[in-house]
Amino acid sequence: MNKSTMKYIGKRLLISAITLVIIVAVLFLMLKLMPGTPFNDEKLTEAQKLAIYAKYGLDQPFFVQFFNYMKNMLTGDFGVSFGIVRNMQVSDLVGPRILISFGIGIAAVILGTVIGVLLGIYAALHKNTLADTLATIFSVLGVSVPSFVLGLLLLLLLGVTIPVFPILYESSHPLRSSVLPVIALSFGVIANVARFTRSEMISVLASDYIALAEAKGLDRTTIIRKHAFRNTLIPVITILGPILVNLMTGSMVLEQIFSIPGLGRLLVEGITVNDYNVVLAVSFLYSVLYVVMMLIIDISYGIIDPRIRLGKGD
Numbered sequence: 135m136n137k138s139t140m141k142y143i144g145k146r147l148l149i150s151a152i153t154l155v156i157i158v159a160v161l162f163l164m165l166k167l168m169p170g171t172p173f174n175d176e177k178l179t180e181a182q183k184l185a186i187y188a189k190y191g192l193d194q195p196f197f198v199q200f201f202n203y204m205k206n207m208l209t210g211d212f213g214v215s216f217g218i219v220r221n222m223q224v225s226d227l228v229g230p231r232i233l234i235s236f237g238i239g240i241a242a243v244i245l246g247t248v249i250g251v252l253l254g255i256y257a258a259l260h261k262n263t264l265a266d267t268l269a270t271i272f273s274v275l276g277v278s279v280p281s282f283v284l285g286l287l288l289l290l291l292l293g294v295t296i297p298v299f300p301i302l303y304e305s306s307h308p309l310r311s312s313v314l315p316v317i318a319l320s321f322g323v324i325a326n327v328a329r330f331t332r333s334e335m336i337s338v339l340a341s342d343y344i345a346l347a348e349a350k351g352l353d354r355t356t357i358i359r360k361h362a363f364r365n366t367l368i369p370v371i372t373i374l375g376p377i378l379v380n381l382m383t384g385s386m387v388l389e390q391i392f393s394i395p396g397l398g399r400l401l402v403e404g405i406t407v408n409d410y411n412v413v414l415a416v417s418f419l420y421s422v423l424y425v426v427m428m429l430i431i432d433i434s435y436g437i438i439d440p441r442i443r444l445g446k447g448d
Contacts, residue, residue: 143433146432146433147429150425150426153425154418154421154422154425157418157425158203158207158418158421159200161414161417161421162199162203162414165410165413166196166199168408172216172217172407173186173187173216174408190213190214190216210225211223211225212224212225212411212415212418213411213415214411215409215411215412216407216408216409216411216412217409218400218403218404218412224411224412224415227400227412228397228400228412228415228416228419231395231396231397231399231400232397232419234308234394235396235397235398237312238315238319238394238396239319239381240378241316242317242320242323243320243323243374243377243378243381245320245323245324246319246320246323246327247327247370247374249324249327249328250323250324250325250326250327250328250331250370251327251328251367251370253272253324253328253331253332254269254327254328254330254331255331255332255358255366256269257269257270257328257332258331258332258335258336258339259335259358266332269328269332270332272324272325272328273325273326273328273329273332274325275325276321276322276324276325276326276328277322277325277326277329279321279322281318281319281321281385282318282388282391285314285315285391285392288314288318289314289391293314299313299314301392302392302393303392303393303394305395311392314392315389315394318388319381319385319388322377323381326373327373327374327377330370330373333369334365334366334368334369335362335366338362338365338366339362344357344362371431372431374431375424375427375428375430375431376424376427376428385398386399390402397416397419397420400416401417404416
Protein backbone atom coordinates (compact mmCIF):
# COMPACT_ATOMS: atom_id res chain seq x y z
CA MET A 135 0.00 0.00 0.00
CA ASN A 136 1.64 3.24 -1.16
CA LYS A 137 1.98 6.51 0.72
CA SER A 138 -0.89 8.30 -1.07
CA THR A 139 -3.28 5.46 -0.25
CA MET A 140 -2.27 5.46 3.43
CA LYS A 141 -2.71 9.24 3.58
CA TYR A 142 -6.12 8.97 1.93
CA ILE A 143 -7.32 6.27 4.36
CA GLY A 144 -5.91 8.11 7.38
CA LYS A 145 -7.71 11.30 6.41
CA ARG A 146 -11.00 9.43 6.00
CA LEU A 147 -10.57 7.75 9.41
CA LEU A 148 -9.92 11.09 11.13
CA ILE A 149 -12.97 12.70 9.52
CA SER A 150 -15.12 9.71 10.53
CA ALA A 151 -13.96 9.88 14.17
CA ILE A 152 -14.68 13.63 14.40
CA THR A 153 -18.09 13.08 12.78
CA LEU A 154 -19.05 10.46 15.39
CA VAL A 155 -18.06 12.74 18.28
CA ILE A 156 -20.20 15.54 16.85
CA ILE A 157 -23.12 13.13 16.36
CA VAL A 158 -22.95 11.95 19.98
CA ALA A 159 -22.86 15.56 21.21
CA VAL A 160 -25.90 16.53 19.10
CA LEU A 161 -27.85 13.42 20.16
CA PHE A 162 -26.99 14.01 23.81
CA LEU A 163 -28.13 17.63 23.62
CA MET A 164 -31.36 16.79 21.79
CA LEU A 165 -32.32 14.16 24.35
CA LYS A 166 -31.71 16.57 27.20
CA LEU A 167 -33.97 19.14 25.52
CA MET A 168 -36.80 16.65 25.00
CA PRO A 169 -39.89 17.22 27.16
CA GLY A 170 -40.53 14.73 29.96
CA THR A 171 -38.20 12.52 31.95
CA PRO A 172 -37.65 8.77 32.33
CA PHE A 173 -39.20 9.05 35.79
CA ASN A 174 -42.75 10.24 35.14
CA ASP A 175 -44.30 8.14 37.88
CA GLU A 176 -46.86 10.34 39.65
CA LYS A 177 -46.27 8.41 42.87
CA LEU A 178 -42.73 9.79 43.15
CA THR A 179 -42.29 12.91 45.24
CA GLU A 180 -39.95 15.71 44.21
CA ALA A 181 -37.47 14.59 46.87
CA GLN A 182 -37.50 11.04 45.51
CA LYS A 183 -36.99 12.30 41.95
CA LEU A 184 -34.03 14.43 43.05
CA ALA A 185 -32.54 11.39 44.78
CA ILE A 186 -32.94 9.32 41.61
CA TYR A 187 -31.37 12.06 39.48
CA ALA A 188 -28.43 12.17 41.88
CA LYS A 189 -28.07 8.38 41.76
CA TYR A 190 -27.75 8.33 37.97
CA GLY A 191 -25.79 11.59 37.74
CA LEU A 192 -28.62 13.41 35.95
CA ASP A 193 -28.37 16.36 38.34
CA GLN A 194 -24.89 17.28 37.11
CA PRO A 195 -24.19 20.01 34.53
CA PHE A 196 -24.61 19.09 30.87
CA PHE A 197 -20.90 19.08 30.03
CA VAL A 198 -20.07 16.90 33.04
CA GLN A 199 -22.75 14.40 32.02
CA PHE A 200 -21.51 14.43 28.41
CA PHE A 201 -17.86 13.95 29.43
CA ASN A 202 -18.74 11.06 31.74
CA TYR A 203 -20.90 9.44 29.06
CA MET A 204 -18.14 9.70 26.44
CA LYS A 205 -15.58 8.28 28.88
CA ASN A 206 -17.82 5.33 29.76
CA MET A 207 -18.84 4.77 26.14
CA LEU A 208 -15.22 4.25 25.10
CA THR A 209 -15.14 1.25 27.45
CA GLY A 210 -18.41 -0.13 26.07
CA ASP A 211 -20.55 1.16 28.94
CA PHE A 212 -23.71 2.84 27.61
CA GLY A 213 -25.28 3.19 31.04
CA VAL A 214 -28.40 1.48 32.34
CA SER A 215 -31.98 1.44 31.14
CA PHE A 216 -34.30 3.82 32.99
CA GLY A 217 -37.64 2.50 31.75
CA ILE A 218 -37.68 -0.56 29.49
CA VAL A 219 -35.86 -2.90 31.91
CA ARG A 220 -34.88 -0.67 34.81
CA ASN A 221 -31.21 -0.82 35.87
CA MET A 222 -30.33 -3.34 33.17
CA GLN A 223 -27.15 -2.54 31.25
CA VAL A 224 -28.02 -1.01 27.90
CA SER A 225 -25.27 -3.05 26.21
CA ASP A 226 -26.97 -6.24 27.45
CA LEU A 227 -30.31 -4.96 26.19
CA VAL A 228 -29.00 -3.90 22.79
CA GLY A 229 -26.48 -6.68 22.14
CA PRO A 230 -28.82 -9.58 21.27
CA ARG A 231 -30.92 -7.32 19.02
CA ILE A 232 -27.98 -6.17 16.90
CA LEU A 233 -27.50 -9.55 15.24
CA ILE A 234 -31.21 -9.82 14.44
CA SER A 235 -31.55 -6.37 12.86
CA PHE A 236 -28.17 -6.44 11.13
CA GLY A 237 -28.74 -9.97 9.86
CA ILE A 238 -32.09 -9.10 8.28
CA GLY A 239 -30.75 -5.81 6.87
CA ILE A 240 -27.58 -7.31 5.38
CA ALA A 241 -29.50 -10.27 3.91
CA ALA A 242 -31.95 -7.85 2.27
CA VAL A 243 -29.09 -5.77 0.82
CA ILE A 244 -27.25 -8.83 -0.55
CA LEU A 245 -30.41 -10.28 -2.08
CA GLY A 246 -31.52 -6.92 -3.46
CA THR A 247 -28.08 -6.04 -4.84
CA VAL A 248 -27.54 -9.33 -6.67
CA ILE A 249 -31.01 -9.33 -8.25
CA GLY A 250 -30.90 -5.57 -8.90
CA VAL A 251 -27.52 -5.69 -10.68
CA LEU A 252 -28.59 -8.62 -12.86
CA LEU A 253 -31.92 -6.95 -13.65
CA GLY A 254 -30.25 -3.61 -14.43
CA ILE A 255 -27.66 -5.19 -16.72
CA TYR A 256 -30.32 -7.23 -18.53
CA ALA A 257 -32.48 -4.11 -19.01
CA ALA A 258 -29.50 -2.12 -20.33
CA LEU A 259 -28.53 -4.85 -22.78
CA HIS A 260 -32.13 -4.96 -24.03
CA LYS A 261 -32.69 -1.22 -24.12
CA ASN A 262 -36.07 0.01 -25.43
CA THR A 263 -37.55 -3.49 -25.48
CA LEU A 264 -40.45 -5.00 -23.56
CA ALA A 265 -38.00 -6.41 -20.97
CA ASP A 266 -36.54 -2.95 -20.42
CA THR A 267 -40.01 -1.45 -20.01
CA LEU A 268 -41.03 -4.10 -17.48
CA ALA A 269 -37.81 -3.56 -15.53
CA THR A 270 -38.47 0.20 -15.46
CA ILE A 271 -42.03 -0.33 -14.23
CA PHE A 272 -40.73 -2.66 -11.52
CA SER A 273 -38.16 -0.05 -10.44
CA VAL A 274 -40.82 2.64 -10.17
CA LEU A 275 -43.04 0.35 -8.09
CA GLY A 276 -40.13 -0.65 -5.89
CA VAL A 277 -39.29 2.97 -5.10
CA SER A 278 -42.94 4.00 -4.67
CA VAL A 279 -44.34 1.16 -2.53
CA PRO A 280 -43.22 1.33 1.13
CA SER A 281 -41.63 -1.81 2.53
CA PHE A 282 -44.23 -2.12 5.28
CA VAL A 283 -47.05 -2.22 2.69
CA LEU A 284 -45.30 -5.04 0.86
CA GLY A 285 -44.66 -6.70 4.22
CA LEU A 286 -48.36 -6.65 5.03
CA LEU A 287 -49.21 -8.11 1.61
CA LEU A 288 -46.64 -10.89 2.03
CA LEU A 289 -47.91 -11.53 5.54
CA LEU A 290 -51.46 -11.86 4.27
CA LEU A 291 -50.52 -14.02 1.28
CA LEU A 292 -47.76 -16.31 2.62
CA GLY A 293 -48.58 -16.14 6.31
CA VAL A 294 -52.37 -16.29 6.43
CA THR A 295 -53.83 -17.34 3.05
CA ILE A 296 -51.04 -19.81 2.30
CA PRO A 297 -49.38 -20.43 5.70
CA VAL A 298 -45.85 -21.10 4.46
CA PHE A 299 -43.99 -18.80 6.86
CA PRO A 300 -44.64 -17.71 10.47
CA ILE A 301 -46.86 -14.68 10.95
CA LEU A 302 -44.79 -13.45 13.90
CA TYR A 303 -41.07 -13.75 14.55
CA GLU A 304 -40.12 -17.00 16.29
CA SER A 305 -36.77 -17.05 18.09
CA SER A 306 -36.70 -20.83 17.73
CA HIS A 307 -36.89 -20.51 13.91
CA PRO A 308 -34.99 -17.30 13.07
CA LEU A 309 -34.33 -18.19 9.41
CA ARG A 310 -37.94 -19.03 8.51
CA SER A 311 -39.13 -16.01 10.47
CA SER A 312 -36.78 -13.69 8.57
CA VAL A 313 -37.80 -14.69 5.03
CA LEU A 314 -40.80 -12.36 4.67
CA PRO A 315 -39.11 -9.30 6.26
CA VAL A 316 -36.03 -9.82 4.07
CA ILE A 317 -38.13 -10.03 0.89
CA ALA A 318 -40.12 -6.95 1.89
CA LEU A 319 -36.96 -4.94 2.58
CA SER A 320 -35.10 -6.17 -0.50
CA PHE A 321 -37.85 -5.01 -2.88
CA GLY A 322 -36.76 -1.38 -2.65
CA VAL A 323 -33.08 -2.34 -2.89
CA ILE A 324 -33.72 -4.28 -6.10
CA ALA A 325 -35.53 -1.31 -7.62
CA ASN A 326 -32.87 1.26 -6.70
CA VAL A 327 -29.90 -0.89 -7.70
CA ALA A 328 -31.54 -1.95 -10.97
CA ARG A 329 -32.28 1.66 -11.86
CA PHE A 330 -28.73 2.84 -11.17
CA THR A 331 -27.16 -0.19 -12.83
CA ARG A 332 -29.24 0.20 -15.99
CA SER A 333 -28.48 3.90 -16.29
CA GLU A 334 -24.75 3.49 -15.74
CA MET A 335 -24.44 0.42 -17.95
CA ILE A 336 -26.10 2.26 -20.85
CA SER A 337 -23.70 5.18 -20.31
CA VAL A 338 -20.66 2.90 -20.14
CA LEU A 339 -21.63 0.93 -23.24
CA ALA A 340 -21.85 4.22 -25.19
CA SER A 341 -18.36 5.36 -24.10
CA ASP A 342 -15.32 5.62 -26.38
CA TYR A 343 -13.24 2.90 -24.74
CA ILE A 344 -16.04 0.36 -25.29
CA ALA A 345 -16.12 1.37 -28.95
CA LEU A 346 -12.33 0.88 -29.05
CA ALA A 347 -12.66 -2.57 -27.48
CA GLU A 348 -15.26 -3.52 -30.08
CA ALA A 349 -12.98 -2.22 -32.85
CA LYS A 350 -10.22 -4.51 -31.58
CA GLY A 351 -12.50 -7.46 -32.16
CA LEU A 352 -13.31 -8.38 -28.56
CA ASP A 353 -16.52 -10.33 -28.17
CA ARG A 354 -19.47 -8.71 -26.39
CA THR A 355 -19.30 -11.03 -23.35
CA THR A 356 -15.65 -10.12 -22.70
CA ILE A 357 -16.36 -6.41 -23.15
CA ILE A 358 -19.23 -6.48 -20.67
CA ARG A 359 -17.46 -8.69 -18.13
CA LYS A 360 -14.00 -7.11 -18.18
CA HIS A 361 -14.66 -3.49 -19.16
CA ALA A 362 -18.26 -2.37 -18.66
CA PHE A 363 -19.16 -4.25 -15.48
CA ARG A 364 -16.41 -2.78 -13.27
CA ASN A 365 -17.22 0.82 -14.16
CA THR A 366 -20.92 0.13 -13.73
CA LEU A 367 -20.33 -1.00 -10.14
CA ILE A 368 -18.95 2.39 -9.00
CA PRO A 369 -22.32 4.18 -8.58
CA VAL A 370 -23.89 0.98 -7.26
CA ILE A 371 -21.27 0.74 -4.49
CA THR A 372 -21.84 4.40 -3.70
CA ILE A 373 -25.55 3.91 -2.92
CA LEU A 374 -25.19 0.64 -0.96
CA GLY A 375 -24.10 2.36 2.26
CA PRO A 376 -27.09 4.71 2.56
CA ILE A 377 -29.39 1.90 1.41
CA LEU A 378 -28.21 -0.41 4.21
CA VAL A 379 -28.60 2.28 6.87
CA ASN A 380 -32.01 3.26 5.49
CA LEU A 381 -33.05 -0.37 5.74
CA MET A 382 -31.90 -0.52 9.36
CA THR A 383 -33.70 2.67 10.35
CA GLY A 384 -36.67 2.11 8.06
CA SER A 385 -37.35 -1.39 9.34
CA MET A 386 -38.95 -0.09 12.56
CA VAL A 387 -42.49 -0.52 11.20
CA LEU A 388 -41.67 -3.96 9.81
CA GLU A 389 -40.26 -5.01 13.17
CA GLN A 390 -43.55 -3.97 14.74
CA ILE A 391 -45.57 -5.84 12.09
CA PHE A 392 -43.62 -9.09 12.40
CA SER A 393 -42.86 -8.66 16.15
CA ILE A 394 -39.13 -8.80 15.45
CA PRO A 395 -37.08 -8.13 18.61
CA GLY A 396 -34.67 -5.83 16.79
CA LEU A 397 -33.08 -2.43 17.26
CA GLY A 398 -35.89 -0.54 15.56
CA ARG A 399 -38.51 -1.90 17.91
CA LEU A 400 -36.24 -1.18 20.88
CA LEU A 401 -35.74 2.41 19.72
CA VAL A 402 -39.50 2.97 19.48
CA GLU A 403 -39.96 1.58 23.00
CA GLY A 404 -37.14 3.76 24.32
CA ILE A 405 -38.63 6.92 22.80
CA THR A 406 -42.07 6.04 24.21
CA VAL A 407 -40.82 5.82 27.81
CA ASN A 408 -38.10 8.51 27.51
CA ASP A 409 -35.35 5.98 28.15
CA TYR A 410 -32.45 8.34 27.32
CA ASN A 411 -29.63 5.80 27.45
CA VAL A 412 -31.41 3.27 25.22
CA VAL A 413 -32.37 5.91 22.63
CA LEU A 414 -28.85 7.36 22.64
CA ALA A 415 -27.17 3.94 22.34
CA VAL A 416 -29.36 2.74 19.46
CA SER A 417 -29.13 6.08 17.63
CA PHE A 418 -25.35 6.02 18.07
CA LEU A 419 -25.16 2.50 16.66
CA TYR A 420 -27.11 3.61 13.59
CA SER A 421 -24.73 6.56 13.23
CA VAL A 422 -21.68 4.31 13.54
CA LEU A 423 -23.11 1.99 10.92
CA TYR A 424 -23.72 4.88 8.54
CA VAL A 425 -20.26 6.41 9.05
CA VAL A 426 -18.48 3.06 8.75
CA MET A 427 -20.39 2.15 5.60
CA MET A 428 -19.62 5.52 4.03
CA LEU A 429 -15.98 5.11 5.05
CA ILE A 430 -15.78 1.67 3.44
CA ILE A 431 -17.49 2.95 0.31
CA ASP A 432 -15.25 6.01 0.16
CA ILE A 433 -12.12 3.85 0.44
CA SER A 434 -13.48 1.27 -2.03
CA TYR A 435 -14.39 4.07 -4.40
CA GLY A 436 -10.82 5.37 -4.27
CA ILE A 437 -9.38 1.89 -4.84
CA ILE A 438 -11.66 1.20 -7.82
CA ASP A 439 -10.92 4.59 -9.39
CA PRO A 440 -7.44 5.92 -8.37
CA ARG A 441 -8.32 9.35 -9.80
CA ILE A 442 -10.70 9.87 -6.84
CA ARG A 443 -8.01 8.95 -4.31
CA LEU A 444 -5.43 11.23 -5.86
CA GLY A 445 -7.90 14.08 -6.26
CA LYS A 446 -9.09 13.94 -2.66
CA GLY A 447 -5.57 13.38 -1.40
CA ASP A 448 -4.43 16.61 -3.03
